[in-house]
Amino acid sequence: MGLAKKIENPFFKEVGEISRFTARFFREATKPKQEWDEFINQCYWIGFKALTLVGITAFIMGLVLTIQSRPTLVEFGAESLLPSMVSVSLVREISPVITALICAGKIGSGIGAELGSMRVTEQIDAMEVSGTNPFKYLVVTRVLAATVMVPVLSSLAIAIGLYGGFLGVNMKGDVSWTLYWHQAYNALIYGDFLPSIIKTIFFGFAIGIVGCYKGYYSQKGTEGVGKSATTAVIVASLMVFILDLIAVQVADILGLT
Amino acid sequence: MDKKPIIQVSNLNKSFGENHVLKDFSLSLYEAENLVILGKSGSGKSVLIKCIIRLIHPDSGEIMVLDHDISELEQDEMDHLRAEVGFLFQSNALYDSMTVRQNLLFPLRKHWTKEERQDHAESAIQEALEDVGLAHTIDMMPVELSGGMRKRIALARTLILKPKVILYDEPTTGLDPITAREISELMNSIQKKYKTAAIIISHDLNCIRMTGNRIIMLIDGKNYAEGTYENLLQNEDPKVKDFFEGL
Numbered sequence: 001m002g003l004a005k006k007i008e009n010p011f012f013k014e015v016g017e018i019s020r021f022t023a024r025f026f027r028e029a030t031k032p033k034q035e036w037d038e039f040i041n042q043c044y045w046i047g048f049k050a051l052t053l054v055g056i057t058a059f060i061m062g063l064v065l066t067i068q069s070r071p072t073l074v075e076f077g078a079e080s081l082l083p084s085m086v087s088v089s090l091v092r093e094i095s096p097v098i099t100a101l102i103c104a105g106k107i108g109s110g111i112g113a114e115l116g117s118m119r120v121t122e123q124i125d126a127m128e129v130s131g132t133n134p135f136k137y138l139v140v141t142r143v144l145a146a147t148v149m150v151p152v153l154s155s156l157a158i159a160i161g162l163y164g165g166f167l168g169v170n171m172k173g174d175v176s177w178t179l180y181w182h183q184a185y186n187a188l189i190y191g192d193f194l195p196s197i198i199k200t201i202f203f204g205f206a207i208g209i210v211g212c213y214k215g216y217y218s219q220k221g222t223e224g225v226g227k228s229a230t231t232a233v234i235v236a237s238l239m240v241f242i243l244d245l246i247a248v249q250v251a252d253i254l255g256l257t
Numbered sequence: 258m259d260k261k262p263i264i265q266v267s268n269l270n271k272s273f274g275e276n277h278v279l280k281d282f283s284l285s286l287y288e289a290e291n292l293v294i295l296g297k298s299g300s301g302k303s304v305l306i307k308c309i310i311r312l313i314h315p316d317s318g319e320i321m322v323l324d325h326d327i328s329e330l331e332q333d334e335m336d337h338l339r340a341e342v343g344f345l346f347q348s349n350a351l352y353d354s355m356t357v358r359q360n361l362l363f364p365l366r367k368h369w370t371k372e373e374r375q376d377h378a379e380s381a382i383q384e385a386l387e388d389v390g391l392a393h394t395i396d397m398m399p400v401e402l403s404g405g406m407r408k409r410i411a412l413a414r415t416l417i418l419k420p421k422v423i424l425y426d427e428p429t430t431g432l433d434p435i436t437a438r439e440i441s442e443l444m445n446s447i448q449k450k451y452k453t454a455a456i457i458i459s460h461d462l463n464c465i466r467m468t469g470n471r472i473i474m475l476i477d478g479k480n481y482a483e484g485t486y487e488n489l490l491q492n493e494d495p496k497v498k499d500f501f502e503g504l
Contacts, residue, residue: 117353125312126350130414131336131367 021213028133029140038137042145047152050106054099054153055160061094062086062161066168079173083180084187086165091192095157097244100203103150104236108211111142112232115215116225124216139216143208150204151197191256199247206239260287262321263422263454264309269318271304278304279315280478286422286454291444291468293457295500296475302458303347305475306424309456310344311335323421340368343415343423343453347430349407351399351414358382358395361414368418385413388450389443405436409443416447423447425457429464441467474500 066086073079115138118124127134166180214232218224262285271279278301286292294302307313309320311327320327323341330338352360361382365374386392389409399407408428415423428444429437441464447453448468459465465472466486474482474489474497482489482497490501 114354121353122346122348122350123352125307126344126346126352127363128312129310129339129344130364131339132363133332 017217018209018213021216022209024135025139025143025209025212028136029144031136035137035141038141039144042141043149046103046107046142046145046149049110050099050103050149050153051156053106054102054157057098057102058090058095058157058161059164061098062090062164062166063168065089065094065161066165067171070168070172080183082169082173083165083175083183086168087162087184087187088192090158090161090165091188091196093244095161096154096196096200096203097240099154099157100150100200100207100240101237103146103153103204104207104240105233107146108207108232108236109229111146111208111211112215112218113225113229115139115142115212116218116228117215119216119218120221120225135216139212142212143205146208146211147201147204150207151200154196154200191251195247195251195256199243202243202247203240206243207236210236210239262287263323264456265319265321266305266309267319267321269305269308269320270316271301271308271313272316278478279308279318282318282475282478282480284456284473284480286456288454289448289452291448291455291457291470293459293465293469293472294475295459295465295472297500298460300475301478302475303426306344306426306456306458310339310342310424336367340364340418341421343418343420345408345411345415345423345425345428347426347428349399349411351407351411353399355399356395357386357391357397357399357402357410360399360410361385361417364414364418381417385417386410388416388447389413405432405439408432408436408440412440412443412447416451419451421453423453423455425455425459427458427460429459429461434463437461437464438467440464444468476500 066082069085070079070082073082073085115124118138124134124138127137162181162184165184166175166177169175169180211232214228214235218228220227264284264286266282266284269279269282270277278299282301282305284292284294294305296302304313308315309322309327311330314328322338325334325338327335327338352363355363362374362378365378365381369378382395383392386395389412391406391409391413394402394406394410399410402410412428425444429440432440441461444455444457445468448455455468457464457468459468469486472484472486472489473480476482476496482492482494484492489497492498
């Protein structure tokens, strides 16, 4: 297949368009006069919208992980390692990925539908006509807010998941609150936290960019809005897994695993 | 002495793929004049006014707005010029997550300083809403308003910056005849009160008759015929005749 044919391929075209969109984001985000009020507003809404779902899911994940892992650890006489295993699993992988997937569904689709609806009802054009840069007002603020809030939500998910794990440990055992937290924290090293936080920053950025891209260039009326929201979730979820794979490889190369 | 146009479009061309919607189109708009652009759906009327406000970039041609060649303006200069040119969207384009007050406040954030907004925004919002007869809706959400009310609020948002020119994109489409008539009357009263000039895109015969001082027929991408409503009604050209008979 020649290069020209490859460029005509919808997949490559889409990759090219998202890359251009991302480059524009960096250009606009580094220009002076940011929309800080809208950024704070978006941080509140993104955090608030996903907090309940992230909290409930993290609690259940911590609880289930503990209950499911206990029989295997008991078999090897390593039941006392349960808090350590739960904390390492939650910090390294489960909380960042589950939080990012929930955010891809909740925030990615929300942004895609909101901007898509604004596009088809000419609200984005109206913003431009009124002299406001819609890219800066709508896209830069939402992408930055997602980039900031997904790590915050993931950190909260770790704390809530560990609490769920504590309840799980005590369903068939008797471990004090202090001992549980002591064991959970002792098992963690700096190299567990750093990759986890860094990858959630990238997850948040990817969710924001994909949601905004799909919504900002939405077409074909209400059908287009629905399509924007759906594809935002699919592409953002896929991006989360791809970034997770890359993060694991990079952390491995850097000796952080 | 000849009057100087405040908007001058010369030899404008715009294509979308194989579809050439505007072919060497030209027009002049003068102060305090309501100019109606009449044409079939898809004939490029909305494209024309979106080119004038630089929402769409033409392929070639020159557009002078208030003595500025808009193709040569930097983005910041264009944003300032946009304060002088209001645009009423066909879909109203009200920000549906904001109240009426916030909708009207939005254009001011770019063009007024923080102090100006603190001191004068509330009175400007009240005045704009009173102009369209909807002062009581100030704290309502767009979804709570009827189609006609939304159109009036969109017009109030356009008026808040006191533009010299207003571009109306099918202002009465989708409204019942009584509301459409009220909107046409409102457009006339705004023209009288603020001495604004306007380009009006419309299919609505009553609106055209009530508001238009001059009419341009956009056929085959060109300025096909021009004159007052009565002139065009008596025009014997088959395309013009067909159009009026079809309305």
